[in-house]
Amino acid sequence: xxSKEMTRPRRxxxxxxxxxxxxxxxxxxxxxxxxxxxxxxxxxxxGVQAFSLGIGYFGETIANSDTRHAILLTALTALIxxxxxxxxxxxxxxxxxxxxxxxxxFLLVVIEIPFSISPIVAGVSYLFVYGLQGLFGDMLxxxxxxxxxxxxxxxxxxxxxxxxxxxxxxxxxxQAQGRDLExxxxxxxxxxxxTFFSVTLPNIKWAMLYGIVLCNARxxxxxxxxxxxxxxxxxxxxxxxxxxxLLYHDYNTVGAFAAASILAxxxxxxxxxxxxLERRGAGRRxxxxxxxxxxxx
Amino acid sequence: MARxxxxxxxxxxxxxxxxxxxxxxxxxxxxxxxxxxxxxxAYWEIVSSDRALASYxxxxxxxxxxxxxxxxxxxxxxxxxxxxxxxxxRLIDALVDLPFALPTAVAGIALTTLFAQNGWFGAALxxxxxxxxxxxxGIIVAMAFTSLPFIVRTVQPVLEExxxxxxxxxxxxxxxxxxxxxxxxxPLLAPAILxxxxxxxxxxxxxxxxxxxIAGNQPFETxxxxxxxxxxxxxxxxxxxxxxASVLLITAFVMLAVTNLLQARALxxxxxx
Amino acid sequence: xxxxLHNVVKTFDTFRAVxxxxxxxxxxxxxxxxxxxxxxxxxxxxxxxxxxxxxxxxIYFGAEDATDIAVRDRGVGFVFQHxxxxxxxxxxxNIAFGMKVSKVKREKSAIATRVTExxxxxxxxxxxxxxxxxxxxxxxxxxxxxxxxxxxPKVLLLDEPFGALDANVRRDLRRWLxxxxxxxxxxxxxxxxxxxxxxxxxxxxxxxxxxxIVQNGTPEDVCRNxxxxxxxxxxxxxxxxxATIQAGTAHVEGVPFQAPDMVDGKGELFxxxxxxxxxxQGEGIPATILRVIDRPDNRRVLARTDGGHAVxxxxxxxxxxxxxxxxxLAIQRARVFAAP
Numbered sequence: 001x002x003s004k005e006m007t008r009p010r011r012x013x014x015x016x017x018x019x020x021x022x023x024x025x026x027x028x029x030x031x032x033x034x035x036x037x038x039x040x041x042x043x044x045x046x047g048v049q050a051f052s053l054g055i056g057y058f059g060e061t062i063a064n065s066d067t068r069h070a071i072l073l074t075a076l077t078a079l080i081x082x083x084x085x086x087x088x089x090x091x092x093x094x095x096x097x098x099x100x101x102x103x104x105x106f107l108l109v110v111i112e113i114p115f116s117i118s119p120i121v122a123g124v125s126y127l128f129v130y131g132l133q134g135l136f137g138d139m140l141x142x143x144x145x146x147x148x149x150x151x152x153x154x155x156x157x158x159x160x161x162x163x164x165x166x167x168x169x170x171x172x173x174x175q176a177q178g179r180d181l182e183x184x185x186x187x188x189x190x191x192x193x194x195t196f197f198s199v200t201l202p203n204i205k206w207a208m209l210y211g212i213v214l215c216n217a218r219x220x221x222x223x224x225x226x227x228x229x230x231x232x233x234x235x236x237x238x239x240x241x242x243x244x245x246l247l248y249h250d251y252n253t254v255g256a257f258a259a260a261s262i263l264a265x266x267x268x269x270x271x272x273x274x275x276x277l278e279r280r281g282a283g284r285r286x287x288x289x290x291x292x293x294x295x296x297x
Numbered sequence: 298m299a300r301x302x303x304x305x306x307x308x309x310x311x312x313x314x315x316x317x318x319x320x321x322x323x324x325x326x327x328x329x330x331x332x333x334x335x336x337x338x339a340y341w342e343i344v345s346s347d348r349a350l351a352s353y354x355x356x357x358x359x360x361x362x363x364x365x366x367x368x369x370x371x372x373x374x375x376x377x378x379x380x381x382x383x384x385x386x387r388l389i390d391a392l393v394d395l396p397f398a399l400p401t402a403v404a405g406i407a408l409t410t411l412f413a414q415n416g417w418f419g420a421a422l423x424x425x426x427x428x429x430x431x432x433x434x435g436i437i438v439a440m441a442f443t444s445l446p447f448i449v450r451t452v453q454p455v456l457e458e459x460x461x462x463x464x465x466x467x468x469x470x471x472x473x474x475x476x477x478x479x480x481x482x483x484p485l486l487a488p489a490i491l492x493x494x495x496x497x498x499x500x501x502x503x504x505x506x507x508x509x510x511i512a513g514n515q516p517f518e519t520x521x522x523x524x525x526x527x528x529x530x531x532x533x534x535x536x537x538x539x540x541x542a543s544v545l546l547i548t549a550f551v552m553l554a555v556t557n558l559l560q561a562r563a564l565x566x567x568x569x570x
Numbered sequence: 571x572x573x574x575l576h577n578v579v580k581t582f583d584t585f586r587a588v589x590x591x592x593x594x595x596x597x598x599x600x601x602x603x604x605x606x607x608x609x610x611x612x613x614x615x616x617x618x619x620x621x622x623x624x625x626x627x628x629i630y631f632g633a634e635d636a637t638d639i640a641v642r643d644r645g646v647g648f649v650f651q652h653x654x655x656x657x658x659x660x661x662x663x664n665i666a667f668g669m670k671v672s673k674v675k676r677e678k679s680a681i682a683t684r685v686t687e688x689x690x691x692x693x694x695x696x697x698x699x700x701x702x703x704x705x706x707x708x709x710x711x712x713x714x715x716x717x718x719x720x721x722x723p724k725v726l727l728l729d730e731p732f733g734a735l736d737a738n739v740r741r742d743l744r745r746w747l748x749x750x751x752x753x754x755x756x757x758x759x760x761x762x763x764x765x766x767x768x769x770x771x772x773x774x775x776x777x778x779x780x781x782x783i784v785q786n787g788t789p790e791d792v793c794r795n796x797x798x799x800x801x802x803x804x805x806x807x808x809x810x811x812x813a814t815i816q817a818g819t820a821h822v823e824g825v826p827f828q829a830p831d832m833v834d835g836k837g838e839l840f841x842x843x844x845x846x847x848x849x850x851q852g853e854g855i856p857a858t859i860l861r862v863i864d865r866p867d868n869r870r871v872l873a874r875t876d877g878g879h880a881v882x883x884x885x886x887x888x889x890x891x892x893x894x895x896x897x898x899l900a901i902q903r904a905r906v907f908a909a910p
Contacts, residue, residue, distance in 0.1 A: 014623055014641060017464055017474045017482065018380060031377045032389065034370055038442060039392050041417065042399075042407035049410060091312035099306050109553075110317055113325075115496075116549045118503025120523040124530065124542040125324030128331045133535050135327050159320050183302050192304035214397070221400025223506035224523065228530065241402040241506070248406050248510065257410075260403040267398035274398075275391045462654035465621050468641045469648040470668035470721055480671070484658045566658045566701040 046264045049257035061258040066235045070243035071262065076151070077239060078219045081158040085215050086208065089166025093204075094196070097174040098182060108171070114163045122160045123228025126153060149231030154239060157225040162218045166211035169283065173207045174200075210274065210282035217270040221263060325546065332543035335536055343540040351517040352525045353544070359433055359521070360501035363440035367497050371448030372490065378449070379456045396445050401506030408439055409511040431513030436521065439508045440501035447500065448493035455489040488563045495556040499549060571632050571724040571757050572597045573618060578627035580613050587613045589781040590627065595725075595774075600751050600758045602768035605778035606804070611761045612729055614778075618759060619727050620644040631724060647718030647756075649728040653710045655702040661713050662698030665689070668721035688716040691750065708739040715747070719754070726751075728760035732767060744771050765805045769793065777801055799907045802840045809846075809881045811855075813837040813906060820906040823855045823877040829906040841904040843870065846883035848891065854898030857881060859891055873899070 018024065051058055061067060092111060096104055114122065128134045130147040140147060147153050181203070185195040201208075223241040230237040234246065240263060247256035277283060332340060343349065377383075378390050396404065412419045412429040419430055429435045459482065467477040505523040512519045520528075522545055529538040573595040580588040588610045595601045603611040616622040618629060620641035628637045636644055655664050662685050669681045676684075689695050692712040702710055711731065718726060731747070732740040748771055751758055762768050768775045769789040777785045777792060777800075785797040796802040799810075813820040813827070815837040820829040822839045829837065847854075848871070856876040863870040868884045871891075875881060881899060891897065 014468075014620060016380070016461075017477050018376065020474070024381060027373060028377055028381060028383060031370075031373050032385075035374065035389055035392065037418070038445065039395050041411055042404060042442070043395065045411050045417065046403065046407050088312060088316045091309040091316075094305060095309040095313050098303050099310075101306075101310070107313065107317070110321065113321060113553075116499045116503075116553055117325075118505065118523050118542075118545050118549070120505050120526050121328070121503065121542045121545045121549075122324070124526060124538055125328040127530070127535070128327040128539060129324050131535075133331075135330075156320070160324065163316070163320055179303065186303060195303070196305070217398050221398075221403070223400060223402040227506075228527065241400045244402050244406065245510075253406075253410070256406055260400075260406060263400045263403045267395060267400070267403075270398040271391050271394055274394060275387075460652075460654065462650045462652065463656060465641070466648065466650055466654040466656075466717075467667070467671075469619060469621070469644075469646060470671065470717065471642050471673070472667070472671040473642070476671040480667070481656055567703050568701075569703055 043264060043268075046257055046261050049254060050261040052257075053254050057254065058258045058261075061255045062262070064255075066238065067243060067255075067259055069235050070238045070240045070259070073151070073154075073238065074220050074240040077154050077158055078216050080155050081162065081219045082212060082216050085159060085162055086166050086212055088163065089170055089211060090208070092167040093170035093174050094200075096171055098179055111167050112164050114160055119157075119161055119222065119224030120228060123157055123225040126157055126160070126225075126229050130156075148229050149233065149237055151237070153229040154226050154237065157229045158219045158222055161222055161225050162215045165215035165218065166208060169207045169211035169214075170204055173204055177203060206277055206280045206282040210277045213270055213273045213277065217267065220266060328539060328542055328546065331535070331539040335540060339536070340540050343537045344544050348516055348520070349522070349525060349541060349544075352520050352522040352541075355433060355436065355519060356502055356521045356523075359436040360440055360498055362437045363444065363501050364494055364498045366437070366441050367445055367448050368490070368494055371445060371493065371497075372452055375449045375452040375456055379453055393446050393449050396443050401443060401504065402510070404442055405439065405507040405510035408442060408507065409435075412438060412511065430511055431515075431519065433519055435511040435513070436508050436519060439511050440504055443504050443507045444497040444500040447497040448490065451489045451493035451496070452486055455486055459485060488560055491556065491559055491563060495552060495559075499552050502548060502552075503545060572630075573725055573757060573759065574630040575614070575618070576628045576630070578614070578617060578624045578629060580610070580617060580622060581625050587781055588617070588624075591781075591783060592627075593776060593783065593786070595757060595759055597757055598755045599773050600748070600771065601760075601774045601776060602772035603759065603761045603776050603778060604763070604765060604768040604804075606763055608780070609778040610781035611763075611778050615727050615729055615759060615761045618725070619646050619648050621648070645721075645724040647721065647723030647726045649711075649714045649718050649726070649731055651730045651733055653702075653714040653734075655710055655713060655717070657702050660699050660701055661689075661694065661705070664702070664713055665698075665717045665720050667717065672721065684720060688720055691719070692716045707735050708743060711735065711743060715750070719756075723756070726756050726758040728758070730761055730763070732764075733762075740767070747771065769805075777804065779804075796905065799838060799840060799910070802905060802907070807843050807882065808840050809843065809883075811839045811875070811877075811879050811881070812909070813839045815906065815908075823875055825853070825855050825901075827901070827904055827906060832906060832908065836909040837906050838909050839901075839904050839906055841901050843883045845901060845903040846881070847900040847902065848883070848885060848889070849898045849900050850891075852898060852900070854900040855881075857897065857899050859893055859895045859897075861893060862889070862891075875899070 018027075092107075096107060127148065129136060130140060130153065131137055132141065147156070181199050182195050185199045186192070190198070221241055223245075226239055227242055227245070230239065230242060232238055232242055232246065238246065240259060244256050244259045244263070247259060274283065335343070374393065378386060409430055410416050412422070412435060414420065414423055414430070416430070422429060427434070429438060463481055463485070464477060467481045472480070503523060505527070508521055509524055512521065512524070514520055514524055522541060526538050526541045526545070529541060575591055575593040577590045577592055578588060579586070579590055591614060603614060605611045613622060617624050620636070620639060624637060628635055630636060631644070656667065659667065665685045665688055666681050669676050669684060685698065689698055692715055694709060694712055694716070697705060697709065702713070705713070732743055735743065744767060760771070772789065774786070774788055775792050776783055779800050785792050785801050792801060793805060796805060802808050811822050813822045813836070815829050815832045816834050818828070818830050818832065820827045820832070820837050820839060827839060857873040858876075859871055859873050861872040863872070868886060869889050871883050871885050871889065873881050873883070883899070
């Protein structure tokens with residue numbers, strides 16, 4: 001092997017489709033530019049607006065009792081709704097992936113339905129169950145139980161819009177993992193709970209956390225469904241997103257952005273958590289809608 | 298039916314069914330019941346009123362435009378993320394999900410501020426005579442933002458898994474970049490693109506929070522169907538709200554069915570003989 | 571079309587996959603690149619195809635330097651290991667693909683005629699409207715070949731063409747590929763890790779180890795005159811006994827073997843299980859039988875020499891000695907190589 005031949009400059013790899021340098025550079029430039037304008041700019045404008053009257057004003061806005069109440073209500077809603085949804089997600093995934101029963105596929109479709117439905121439709125629907133004109137309206141009124149325009153209504157609406165989040169992370173994963181491990185554990189005499197906690201859970205914990213993170217972000221940020229069922233009572237049933245709308249329509253733009261910056265921060269934290277969990281293998285699965293192509297053809 | 302080896306079917310299936318019934322089926326059933334109680338004539342009158350029809354037109358046309366934009370841009374984004382290596386790739390990959398993570402109300406006021414007459418983009422666009430905020434363009438911007446991740450996230454994994462040998466085979470048979478893209482890559486991505494398009498369109502049809510800030514909400518001009526539903530509620534016209542909401546609900550179910558049909562068609566080549 | 575490789579080098583990151591290979595494939599020849607995984611054989615094939623670019627050296631097609639020509643302009647037919655059939659196209663569309671995308675425009679009817687012709691050649695008449703998922707592995711393999719042949723390639727390159735098939739399908743397809751090659755006379759280079767396949771099919775076998783050619787010759791050459799211990803081992807079962815070489819003779823457990831032109835020192839004696847006679851008395855390496863394994867056409871005997879080394883040999887079905895029997899191994903044919 002002589003060195004003269006080694007130094008001859010050559011393309012390292014034959015070009016694949018779309019690897020032409022000019023094409024590649026222009027496509028990259030366009031995509032990055034649009035991403036900056038479309039995704040980064042909104043994030044920036046929130047920060048800029050929130051602090052446009054100085055950090056002192058920002059602090060005051062956040063410390064305002066209505067804003068504080070909205071933050072607490074939002075956190076409380078998430079604290080109730082997310083665990084309930086997690087239990088549901090685990091139960092649904094366990095039932096669907098560990099057993100064969102008629103209607104499994106149908107159940108899968110039903111669980112995903114809230115994703116395709118407008119949050120407004122969700123909110124309106126709850127009105128017709130628990131509202132005065134609703135199915136249980138009279139009954140609830142005579143028993144003096146308040147569901148709508150109160151915390152239970154907000155939680156219920158949040159549960160609806162986020163119902164699929166944990167289940168859809170767990171089902172494909174548990175489907176792929178099969179039943180062998182659990183069957184081995186039970187055949188060795190482990191109880192059902194024991195099997196779940198020491199065999200199943202360790203294998204699905206990251207996917208579960210992934211679903212929880214996304215579910216939490218949606219619960220804390222839900223606007224449409226909650227705005228129908230909450231009644232927007234300032235200082236009482238106003239969640240943080242609703243409070244933002246209120247401030248915005250009061251022409252308190254800086255206040256609205258200050259409150260919004262909290263939710264924007266939550267979004268950024270969610271994205272970071274999401275990336276961290278994806279590094280541990282969560283979230284990277286063929287979606288139900290887009291099956292992986294067959295490689296062995 | 299095979300003998301069940303694992304425990305927990307009654308408990309897990311029980312929780313699942315109770316939850317699905319209480320949280321999903323009961324309210325949707327109540328909505329359908331309420332809308333149905335109107336009777337066909339009254340129902341038809343509400344859902345075919347001029348204002349409702351105008352809202353469908355605005356919603357569908359804007360959702361269509363936003364989906365077309367996302368189809369092109371989302372595909373390009375997925376392509377760039379999978380096929381090219383460049384500094385900042387991981388950051389952009391993470392940022393793609395921002396529209397899902399950012400609450401819609403927050404997105405709504407941010408986009409409105411950007412595109413308002415005196416906003417960063419609004420001022421620049423006003424210079425060339427384009428008005429975005431408080432026009433249908435604003436609705437399109439809000440819809441495109443909130444549904445951006447769908448097409449990227451459905452196409453990306455399939456593009457990643459595409460067997461490189463297929464492309465190599467097409468090259469060895471003399472295919473140009475263009476013909477390989479059109480005849481091999483695009484058809485293999487078609488089911489994923491279809492799924493993304495349908496999710497993106499459905500989300501745009503139902504979006505509320507991000508749009509109401511930027512749309513201007515003028516009846517017949519920039520009033521989307523979801524908002525009309527909300528307005529009827531605020532007017533305590535519950536029957537009209539139920540009827541219009543049921544239109545949105547039916548549209549969502551039709552979309553689901555059509556998508557599943559098209560998916561099955563697009564994937565029929567994988568069916569074994 | 572003759573293919574020549576001059577001093578071709580390929581490195582992946584820090585791993586040198588191919589070390590300065592030079593090789594000629596004559597026009598119309600059928601040549602096998604044979605080696606274990608990691609020997610660089612597939613990399614060489616992909617460089618000939620233009621699916622990888624060489625880091626150094628040159629590849630000629632006839633007199634033309636093809637080293638940097640892109641795969642689409644190289645005029646090669648490539649059959650991929652897992653066939654890489656387009657799953658969304660029917661068999662007919664798969665075969666027609668190359669003609670449809672070609673710069674040379676063809677009439678629709680001309681393409682259809684050619685597809686029918688090729689389907690007949692690969693004996694798949696009538697299957698053209700099936701999708702790849704709907705036919706068997708052996709059929710897919712033949713479709714892949716027809717698709718590669720459709721563009722009238724100058725050379726045909728096959729990557730482990732039978733690797734994914736059942737043993738009996740494999741044998742049939744092998745003979746059939748040879749027949750097609752003889753009919754068309756196209757220069758063909760294929761990669762395999764299966765020595766039986768290479769010997770059965772090829773005019774010439776190029777044996778590779780760790781990115782280098784260790785032997786290049788006809789099947790007879792490589793079988794009868796293996797260049798070194800690696801070739802000897804790779805081509806089939808071989809026994810190995812340590813030897814001491816002195817003045818052109820190798821001494822193994824007291825028995826001398828000719829080792830002309832070998833340097834004095836440590837060596838190794840290699841011989842095939844079929845090249846041994848068992849003798850109760852007389853000359854040979856003393857050994858004891860440990861086990862006898864019955865096979866349809868003979869008996870495989872596992873023995874241990876008195877020096878403590880395991881030896882396997884084949885005996886006729888009538889062989890009647892049992893476990894513990896002592897005797898001598900008379901080695902009919904053996905080769906001596908220097909110890910590694």
